[in-house]
Amino acid sequence: MSRWDDYEYDELTNILSDYHKDVFGHRLRMHGESREAVITELVYLDRYMEKMKSTPEGLAQLREEG
Numbered sequence: 001m002s003r004w005d006d007y008e009y010d011e012l013t014n015i016l017s018d019y020h021k022d023v024f025g026h027r028l029r030m031h032g033e034s035r036e037a038v039i040t041e042l043v044y045l046d047r048y049m050e051k052m053k054s055t056p057e058g059l060a061q062l063r064e065e066g
Helices: 009-024 035-053 056-065
Strands: none
Touching: 009 035, 035 056
């Protein structure tokens, strides 16, 4: 079970848009994508952030960018 499973589709797309902007500086708009595709993107962002936090360089970058 994913941490995203309890959210409605509209909530997921809003979270994804905000999360993507926080990570990459621009919003990702997904129109008409399946719920599974949205969750896949959210899981990717979770993994990306975990990887960033696992290296000194990644941690420094996260601290610099806030």
